[in-house]
Amino acid sequence: MGKITISEAEVADLEAFVKRHRQVELLPTYFHYLERHHSLQPVLFAKEKTIYQSEEALLRHLEEVGQLWRKTEIKIGFEQPAVNDGTKKIFICPFTGKVFGDNTHPNAQDAIYDWVSHCPENTERVGGLPAKRFYISEDPQVIASYIQQSKKPIVKEVFSSAISGKLFYTKEAVSQDVRDHFVKQMSLNDVQNQNRFGIEASFLAFIQEHLTEERLLAFVEALSQHELFKPYVARWVEESE
Numbered sequence: 001m002g003k004i005t006i007s008e009a010e011v012a013d014l015e016a017f018v019k020r021h022r023q024v025e026l027l028p029t030y031f032h033y034l035e036r037h038h039s040l041q042p043v044l045f046a047k048e049k050t051i052y053q054s055e056e057a058l059l060r061h062l063e064e065v066g067q068l069w070r071k072t073e074i075k076i077g078f079e080q081p082a083v084n085d086g087t088k089k090i091f092i093c094p095f096t097g098k099v100f101g102d103n104t105h106p107n108a109q110d111a112i113y114d115w116v117s118h119c120p121e122n123t124e125r126v127g128g129l130p131a132k133r134f135y136i137s138e139d140p141q142v143i144a145s146y147i148q149q150s151k152k153p154i155v156k157e158v159f160s161s162a163i164s165g166k167l168f169y170t171k172e173a174v175s176q177d178v179r180d181h182f183v184k185q186m187s188l189n190d191v192q193n194q195n196r197f198g199i200e201a202s203f204l205a206f207i208q209e210h211l212t213e214e215r216l217l218a219f220v221e222a223l224s225q226h227e228l229f230k231p232y233v234a235r236w237v238e239e240s241e
Helices: 008-020 026-037 055-064 108-118 140-144 171-181 188-193 201-210 213-223 227-240
Strands: 043-045 050-052 069-076 090-092 099-101 135-137 154-161 183-185
Touching: 008 026, 008 227, 026 188, 026 213, 043 055, 050 055, 055 171, 090 108, 099 108, 154 171, 188 201, 213 227
Parallel strands: none
Antiparallel strands: 043 050, 043 183, 069 154, 090 099, 090 135
16 A cells, blocks of 8 residues: 655644534545645636646646637727727727727727728628627737827737637736636535536546545545544544445
8 A cells, every 4th residue: 555644734734624624524635635735726617618737737738739829910000099098998900900998989899890890901801791800908018008109000919818819918918817717716626526527638647546445545544643633534434334
């Protein structure tokens, strides 16, 4: 049997855990130990209906398969744009750089629809009609780039989120948007008890590797070396017989 060693810090953490949960069972206690011992932070990525070991693992996967961000260019047009220090959201014409701010038009989204519908530079057609394609950004750095006085046109390279379609000034901002809006934190116990979502392959392999009778027995043996856990261990052993 492989031996498990529980550190003093982990003993204190497990003590707090069992005291918080009346009649705590073996598996939830073991999952709590695994989560802390291996610094697991499982997250659900709802778009894929898949659970990953951590936000970092999810973002790394999305970037590897090209589903996190894409480089694109935006034009900042000749005229002074309708953007100011109070603007929180902008709608950008990809053909001219014309921009509408959420605080400078009664309905900025209607304004951009109308603009791209009649924009002479818009040669894209859908069903014979001008395509109503435009960019949206809530990134403060992207918005700030439009608050300028120069009449010389500027082309900037930014990043488009492959998930939301919104524009961001940096790749890091795209990743932060995913963290803030597209993932849900879970405990390892929640992961094991659910059956609605898939589990990413390497994370599933990790769970299967550690969820064996041998490892559970080693965990119980390690806990039994500490006086404060003996009542719990005795009950678990009795229930298993």
